[in-house]
Structure formats: structure tokens, C-alpha cells
Amino acid sequence: NHNLFTMSRFKNTPELNKKHTAILNTLLTQPDNKVCADCNAKGPRWASINHGCFICIRCSGIHRNLGVHISKVRSTTLDTWAPETIEFMQQNGNALVNSRFEAKLDQSQKPTENTDDRRTEEFIRAKYEHRRWYADGASSPALEEEDDEEDTHARELVFKTYNKVTMDEEKDVFVYLWRDNCALWHQVRPTFFEV
Numbered sequence: 001n002h003n004l005f006t007m008s009r010f011k012n013t014p015e016l017n018k019k020h021t022a023i024l025n026t027l028l029t030q031p032d033n034k035v036c037a038d039c040n041a042k043g044p045r046w047a048s049i050n051h052g053c054f055i056c057i058r059c060s061g062i063h064r065n066l067g068v069h070i071s072k073v074r075s076t077t078l079d080t081w082a083p084e085t086i087e088f089m090q091q092n093g094n095a096l097v098n099s100r101f102e103a104k105l106d107q108s109q110k111p112t113e114n115t116d117d118r119r120t121e122e123f124i125r126a127k128y129e130h131r132r133w134y135a136d137g138a139s140s141p142a143l144e145e146e147d148d149e150e151d152t153h154a155r156e157l158v159f160k161t162y163n164k165v166t167m168d169e170e171k172d173v174f175v176y177l178w179r180d181n182c183a184l185w186h187q188v189r190p191t192f193f194e195v
Contacts, residue, residue, distance in 0.1 A: 012080050020086050024076045028054060032095035038062075038124055041113035049074050049085050051101075051128065052092025052141070056113070062121045063128075070129050092141065101127050103135030 027033055028044070036044045037053035046060035047053065048071045055063060055073075063071040074081065102110070105127075111120045126132040 016083075017080055020081045020083075021077075023086055023090065024081070027089060027093065028076065030093060030095075032098070033093055035094070036113070037094040037098055038127065039111045039113050039115065039120055045076050047074050047076055047089060048072065048128075049088065051097050052088050053094045053097040058113075058117070059120065059124060062117075062124045065121070066125065066129055088141075100135050100138045101131065102133050103138070105133035 033044070033054045035042055036056035036059055037048075038055055038059045041056040041058070044054040044056045044059075046055050046057060046063075048055060048060075048063050050072045054076070060073045060075075063073045074085070109123075111123050115123075
């Protein structure tokens with residue numbers, strides 16, 4: 001059995017979930033948050049929690065492909081949220097995030113919900129990975145959330161059990177993590193352990 005578990009530091013209760021859902025719903029009524037931060041599609045229900053912006057389901061898939069070192073994605077309706085993450089979203093939002101990441105962007109270059117997936121992905125990679133239009137001298141606030149500690153803890157657990165799991169270094173290691181009461185499958189490659 002290669003199941004490994006990590007638990008959040010905060011106690012997730014129905015009351016806390018209800019409170020966080022209400023806060024997220026209020027944030028989503030703000031004008032700039034009513035549309036996707038990346039393509040202006042209406043009614044975003046996903047978020048990049050380490051940038052603090054709301055995005056549509058299509059753009060959320062692209063964000064996931066960037067890797068968690070660039071963008072961590074959460075559903076505003078399906079996932080549970082840590083208090084620190086909610087606070088970070090309240091401090092940021094689409095208007096503030098785009099004022100930093102799109103400061104030098106000609107808005108006519110921004111994709112719409114009708115733009116093809118390839119071009120939309122190119123835009124999102126340029127925006128967040130390469131910071132092509134980032135404001136000069138602007139700081140990029142970072143979310144200090146429990147996931148970072150969890151990921152480090154999970155990495156240590158996986159590293160300790162890695163040799164027991166497989167002797168073939170090219171083989172994938174599948175690790176079952178429990179985070180925020182949501183079961184997630186993570187595929188971990190040997191490069192996961194590189195320092």
C-alpha cells in the first residue's frame with residue numbers, strides 16, 4: 001500500500017466552508033471578477049490562488065499545465081479553502097492582478113472566450129510564466145499557504161518511501177495525497193526529488 005496522507009493545519013468545518021463560499025461568491029460579484037482574468041469569459045468559477053485572480057474553466061486547464069510553481073488552481077465551488085487563501089483572494093482579485101501582469105499589454109492582443117486554445121495558452125504562458133507585460137518595479141505578492149508546507153511534507157514522505165515503491169528510476173511513482181478533504185492523485189517523477 002503506497003497511500004500517503006497529509007492533512008491541513010486548519011480544521012475544515014461545514015461552518016467554515018459556508019463562510020468561505022459566501023466570501024467567494026461576494027468576490028465574484030465585483031465587476032472585474034465577473035469575467036475571467038485571462039479571456040474575459042463571463043462567470044469564472046475557478047481561481048489561480050497564488051496569483052489571486054478568478055479564471056474560467058478553459059483557462060484553469062491551461063493554468064494547471066503551467067505547473068504549481070507558476071499557478072495553483074482551485075475551484076470556487078468544488079474545493080475547500082484555507083483561511084489564508086481566502087484572505088489572499090480578498091487582497092487581490094482580477095483588477096489588481098491584471099494591473100500588474102498586463103501593465104504593458106495592448107488590450108487588443110488579449111484573447112477572448114472565442115480565441116482558439118493554442119493562442120490562449122500562448123497568451124497565458126507569456127503573461128504568467130514569462131511575465132511579458134509585467135509592470136516595472138511592481139512586487140508580486142506571494143501566497144503563504146498551508147499547501148506549501150504540505151507539499152514539502154509530502155515530498156519528504158515520498159522520498160523516504162521511494163526506494164520501497166520502485167527500483168526503476170524511470171518509472172512513475174503514484175502518490176495519493178489527502179489535502180483539504182479532497183482526494184487528489186499526484187504523479188511524481190524522479191525529478192520531484194531534485195534539489
